[in-house]
Amino acid sequence: MKLLLTSGGVTNPTIRAALTDLLGKPIEECHALCVPTAQWGHPMCGPASVRGLLAAEPSFRHLTGLGWASLGALELTALPSIGRERWEPWVRGADVLLVDGGDATYLGHWLRKSGLADLFPSLPDTVWVGVSAGSMVMTPRIGDLFVEWAGAPDDRTLGVVEFSIFPHLDAFPTNTLEAAERWAADIGGPAYAIDEQTAIRVVDGHAEVVSEGRWFQLTR
Known part of the structure; x- marks a missing residue:
């Protein structure tokens, strides 16, 4: 799987060019599935924000509103109840998974429980575009x-x-560089702080920062 890990989505031409390169064809020719699941785990999210994501409303113009050939929803909490034989073809048929923010631990739980995480190694050409969580x-x-x-x-x-x-x-106001440095000291491993104009592209384990904004490698 190819990764484009962003803070705020595809917010500028540099990140968009990186996405197009990962896809290997124009965005307008690509079929996307959006994953709203992380939103359910965060107290600031709910039905209205999920609706905005799925409807590609203006506030989601940097993710679901990019002009995809088709856009569908993949709700991870539903997958265990319908069977892998039904949902796996949907995933394999998509060019890109658009994975929105919310709570990352909740999202991780459902990626494991749904079985989608187990599928990652067999999806070498699928692009994962993450926002925040x-x-x-x-x-x-x-x-x-x-x-x-x-x-x-x-x-x-x-x-x-x-x-x-x-x-x-x-x-x-709380997401300052000083706060990021304190956070990184607790994490203890390699870490980056990235703004809304920055993404990290990962292909075959190699990470590359693409940015028109501010970013810092906090620990190595």
Whole structure:
């Protein structure tokens, strides 16, 4: 699987060019499935924000509103009840998975429980575009600062990549570089702080920052 791990989505031409390169064809020719699941685990999200994602409303113009050839929904909490033989062809038929933010531990739980995480190694050409928690879920840990789901046993996530991500740098009063540095000290492993104009592209385990904004490699 090819990864484009963002804080705020495809927000500028540099990130869009990276996405097009990963897809291997124009966005307008690609079939997308969006994953809203992380939103259910975060107290700031709910039916209205999920509706905005699925309807590609203006606030989601940097993800579901990019102009995909088709756009469908993949709700992970439903997958265990319908059987893998039904939903796996949907995933394999998609060019890209658009994975929105919310709580990364909740998302990680349902990626495992649904069986989708087990499918990752057999999807070498599928592109994963993460926003916020949709990116953080691919890391080893997110830090206690970002755990909002009451059912989370700890801050661990999937560990598909070897680094952690502090998103939304400068986007909120609490998301300062100083706060990111304190967070990174607790994480203890490789970590980046990225703003809304930054993404991390990962192909075959190689990570590359693509940005028109501010980002910092906090630990190596």
